[in-house]
Amino acid sequence: MTTAPATVRLTQYAHGGGCACKIPPGELEAVVAGLTGAGPADPVTRLVVGLDDGDDAAVVELPGGQGLVLTTDFFTPVVDDAYDFGRIAAANALSDVYAMGGTPVVAVNLLGWPRDVLPAELAAEVLRGGLEVAQQAGCHVGGGHSIDDPEPKYGMAVTGLVDLARLIRNDAAVAGTPLSLTKPLGVGVLNNRMKSTGEVSAEALASMTALNAEASRAALAAGIRAGTDVTGFGLLGHLYKMARASGVTAVVDAAAVPYLAGAREALAAGFVSGGTRRNLDWVRPHADLSAVDEHEGLLLADAQTSGGLLLGGEVPGAPVIGEFVPRQEHVVVVR
Numbered sequence: 001m002t003t004a005p006a007t008v009r010l011t012q013y014a015h016g017g018g019c020a021c022k023i024p025p026g027e028l029e030a031v032v033a034g035l036t037g038a039g040p041a042d043p044v045t046r047l048v049v050g051l052d053d054g055d056d057a058a059v060v061e062l063p064g065g066q067g068l069v070l071t072t073d074f075f076t077p078v079v080d081d082a083y084d085f086g087r088i089a090a091a092n093a094l095s096d097v098y099a100m101g102g103t104p105v106v107a108v109n110l111l112g113w114p115r116d117v118l119p120a121e122l123a124a125e126v127l128r129g130g131l132e133v134a135q136q137a138g139c140h141v142g143g144g145h146s147i148d149d150p151e152p153k154y155g156m157a158v159t160g161l162v163d164l165a166r167l168i169r170n171d172a173a174v175a176g177t178p179l180s181l182t183k184p185l186g187v188g189v190l191n192n193r194m195k196s197t198g199e200v201s202a203e204a205l206a207s208m209t210a211l212n213a214e215a216s217r218a219a220l221a222a223g224i225r226a227g228t229d230v231t232g233f234g235l236l237g238h239l240y241k242m243a244r245a246s247g248v249t250a251v252v253d254a255a256a257v258p259y260l261a262g263a264r265e266a267l268a269a270g271f272v273s274g275g276t277r278r279n280l281d282w283v284r285p286h287a288d289l290s291a292v293d294e295h296e297g298l299l300l301a302d303a304q305t306s307g308g309l310l311l312g313g314e315v316p317g318a319p320v321i322g323e324f325v326p327r328q329e330h331v332v333v334v335r
Contacts, residue, residue, distance in 0.1 A: 008122060010085055011195040013114065014076030014151045025233045025241075025282050048164060049100070053171045053245035056096040056228055059162065067162045071096035074110045074155020078191050078305050079205065080198070082122040086129025086154060088208040092231065092306035093156035094137050098216035099229040099309055100169065102162035104137050109144025112153035126154050137211055168219060170238075172226040173246035173312040179322040180315055182215040183207050183308025185235055185299060186263025193262075193271040203260045208306040215308065218315040226312030226324075234279040234301035236332060238310055240286055243324065243331045251333045252300070252322040254292050259299065267299055275303040287332040300334065 039047065048067055049059040057071035073093040077085045090107070097104045109130060113123045123146075134141045139158070187208060190201040212229060219227060226246065228238050235257070243250040280301035289297050312324060 008082075008118065009080040009198065010077035010082060010122070010152060011080050013118065025237055025279065048167070049169055054241055055170050056099040057102070059100060059164075059167065061164065065164050067102070067164045067167065069097050069100050069102040069160040069162050070158075072110065072155065072157040074153050075305070076151050076153055078208070079194065079200070082125035083129040084205060084209070086126040086131075087133045088306050089126075089154045090130035090133035090156055091209050091211055093158050094134065094139065095212045095229045095231075095306060097158055097160035098212040099227060100160075100162055101166050101216060101220050102160035104134070104139035104158050104160040106140040106142050107134050107156040107158040108142055109146070110153070110155045110157060111144065111146040112149030112151065113146060114150055114152060115148050118152060126152075130154065130156060133209065133211070137213060166220055166225070168216075168225055168227040170226070170228040170242045171245035173242055173248050173250070173324045174226065175248045175324050175326045177226070177312045177324050178314050178320045179250060179252070179324060180311045180313065180318040181230070181235070181257065181308055181321050182212065182311070182315065182318045183210070183230070184258035184260045185230070185302055185304060185307070186260035186266070187304045187307065188234070188273055188276055188302035189263055189266040189271050189299070190260060191305065192273050193266040193269065196271060201260065201262055203262070207260060212309050215315065215318070218318075219309065219311050219313065222313050222315050224311050224313035224315070228310050230304050230307035230310050232275060232303045232305070234276060234303055235310070236283045236287065236297075236301045237279045240283045240332050242310065244286075246324070247327055248324045249326065249328040249331055249333060250322060251325055251335060254296055254300070254334050256319055256321045257300065258319055263299065263302075267295055272298055273303055276301050279303060283332060286330060287334065288330040289334050291335050297334075
């Protein structure tokens with residue numbers, strides 16, 4: 001017998017939530033090690049961005065200087081409301097195209113649903129939320145794939161276009177440039193509190209459903225070529241990958257990093273995901289965190305879902321949270 005929609009809390013049907021349920025970064029790198037050199041003997045076109053540095057999306061070359069951007073992202077519910085879950089998952093999947101400086105063109109749905117446990121009407125609400133956000137982005141939704149799954153899962157595979165001369169990638173950071181962040185942190189601890197208590201953060205919901213389209217356009221207008229988005233590996237994890245790939249050190253001014261209202265209180269109450277703790281443990285050997293305490297380190301490593309863009313340069317309205325400098329002893333320094 002299916003559960004009545006009025007009584008459903010989607011997060012109670014999943015072991016994790018949102019990007020916090022990602023495979024830990026160190027473990028993931030071990031899984032894909034050895035795959036980066038593989039490729040067809042006679043490729044149809046050139047692979048511009050692949051697995052090498054764990055960038056946000058793959059890019060292949062098209063005629064006329066354009067690139068085709070391809071990405072996929074899906075996860076278990078990060079909120080209880082089915083429609084909002086769909087909106088968040090779609091915004092998160094589209095973000096990878098924006099993080100590369102691209103424009104989403106078409107997406108297909110990826111849906112896993114426990115059909116004997118949760119009603120089909122809720123699955124329809126998830127898909128409706130995803131469709132509305134894709135349409136907001138000017139992106140077609142052309143179908144998709146679904147399976148009967150013990151846990152609800154939803155996301156999208158997204159294809160976009162990019163001007164290869166203006167491609168934004170995570171290995172292009174240059175020493176001497178500022179570091180900007182386009183959305184505040186704190187989604188992870190607030191969502192973890194919601195999963196435990198049912199208390200919804202309107203600010204977190206608004207942040208997760210906001211597209212990174214405007215931030216991407218602003219980055220391109222500013223001539224920025226280095227960037228990534230902040231999702232499941234947290235600010236520190238994604239910044240470590242970016243600085244490592246670029247051969248520089250990232251210096252973060254902890255006092256300049258913006259947070260959503262209630263994030264510090266949620267942290268103090270103990271609503272920290274295992275994914276966040278794993279993020280901090282992964283980065284710790286490569287970072288100088290001596291200027292901050294453990295709580296601040298956890299906030300900086302907080303596993304985000306549909307976070308903002310982390311950019312090597314300045315864009316209007318986004319706080320500068322640090323800078324890239326020549327490679328030092330540590331890849332990341334928090335001051």
